[in-house]
Amino acid sequence: MPTVTAARPRAAVRSWAAALAVLAVLAGGCSTGSREAPANATETAARQLLGRQAAAVLHHDKAAFLAGIDPRATAFRARQSAMFSNLADVPLAAWSYTVVRTGAFALPDAASADGTRRAAVEVRLGYRLRGYDTEPVVSTAYLTLAEHGGRWYVAADSDGAVSGHRTAVQLWDQGAVQVVRGTHSLVLGLGDRAVLRGYADDADQAVPEVTHAWGTGWPGKVVVEAPATLGQLGALLGADPAGYRDIAAVTTGELGANAAAPADRVIVNPEAFADLSAFGRQVVFTHETTHVATRLATGAGTPLWLSEGIADWVAYRDSGRTAPEIAPELTKDVAAGRVPGALPSDADFAATAARLPQAYEGGWLACRMIADQWSPATLTAFYRAVARGGSLDTRLRAAVGLSLPAFTARWRSYVEGELG
The missing domain is CATH 3.10.450.50 (Nuclear Transport Factor 2; Chain: A,)
Known part of the structure; x- marks a missing residue:
């Protein structure tokens, strides 16, 4: 996400289709x-x-x-x-x-x-x-x-x-790879070893938080790749680095219920990450680790407001921050009478989207509403159910007893009430 303020460090761009995590045709050896x-x-x-x-x-x-x-x-x-x-x-x-x-x-x-x-x-x-x-x-x-x-x-x-x-391009094509091992993490990185140790510490703190919120059934560990520059990040992703300038981290992985897929990779943008506070860094790693944990339960039909929203919900649930502190852009909109009319679309989460901050904040509030007004277990069960297929309307009716239009109307009222 392209904001690096401590209050809301938008950090997660899901890149599930990245070539780094396509299943191999062969199983190992030489x-x-x-x-x-x-x-x-x-x-x-x-x-x-x-x-x-x-x-x-x-x-x-x-x-x-x-x-x-x-x-x-x-x-x-x-x-x-x-x-x-x-x-x-x-x-x-x-x-x-x-x-x-x-x-x-x-x-x-x-x-x-x-x-x-x-x-x-x-x-x-x-x-x-x-x-x-x-x-x-x-x-x-x-x-x-x-x-x-x-x-x-x-x-x-x-x-x-x-x-x-x-x-x-791989990390080792760009420099000598240093390896830092954490309790729940493995960091492969270039540059300052103390910085890499910090990534491992942040990831180690994130893993138990994610397990507490999401549950077991995932490996409970994270692989972090840490290039030393924005240009190296772009090379790893095969993309224009300018598009990731304000994004602190991305997660790559294979989407879907394939337990045999390789571990996802959390790839850090060192330049944007360095601008974050300690709180912001922890939010980033908890958010990204949630993507790792939820990967098996994320399908092609999972809307981004749900996948990004649940990652933010996990990252912020025990933060002690208020809704206006976590969603400052939507708070401004509500104050100006601009309550969003619909849940964020997938296009709203594009890196260049004009209302990208509001998309993340809206997704977070939708997931927070389900957890608050029903239960955290309802939210995680709904997330898993969406990946099994069927329309979002059908899954919402089964989970919370509301049609998609009714859920959207309730969410709009929730946004206005929490941020107004």
Whole structure:
């Protein structure tokens, strides 16, 4: 959320469809993909080469890893050497490559000017963190392979960018990853270790709060990724960093009831996060951790006012702050006679939406109303029921005995009464 005031640090942008948390096709080790017969000799060579690369990463064998990088591609080789070193402390349980297809993009004409055989390969990188991921987290890479001297090498990972085939950027592509372990958290980060320890402490405090509000049935731990700059955050998300300038953190994960999906990632924007008070930081982590906890109960039909509202409800429920303190923008609107006419739409939660603060505040008040006028258990049960399908109107009738229009009217009165 694009406000970094201590009173209401809008911090959570749900990015459930992010490539970081797509379920892997393979389950671990140093496998290079499915067991289907390879389509051609080039694909066979690619699988064998990448199998050796995966094994080298898992065995911390840098010499073996660099043996698979084209010695003629000096700049790329230097970057890959740095990347390997950056991974040294990351607690990997698995690292694997799946060859999706060869001929995945058009190679530049200059790529074959020296007569070397080359292949453009789409690859899925899957990795698991020990103790946190039950399935590999997956991202896509577009690699150029080169064959000379009777041997294949990885020669580049950027040739596909010209045609829109961009290799996903990982944290270890951007610097040496430091690892900080908390009681309920694992922080992978760049930059100041004391800052990373602070993230772990905040996450450790958030986890019990979320469990108290939401219940068990989730892993009860959080993985935090902490780039050192806004630009690095944008690279991780594959997005324009300017759109995240005022957003303190985002949560990535696979939406839906898939218990075998890898752990979600809370990704911190260090620049916006640094502007928050201690209270604001805790709200951010509790909000984001709620998204982690509710992921299994969040479906494609879950409206954002509900998913973001319940995250704010958990984050603020024991804060001791008043409704006007938590919802200052809607308070101004109510004072001016502008009571919202409808629950916030999903479009209202877009990062560039003009009334984004009011959307979050309205969602929070809707969830707070259910918890206050019915019960917290009613709210969490309603949330879970929405993910099982059916219309929102049907689920509201079953949970609180109100149609969607009646619920909206009651919410409008609640907003006016709490903020007026």
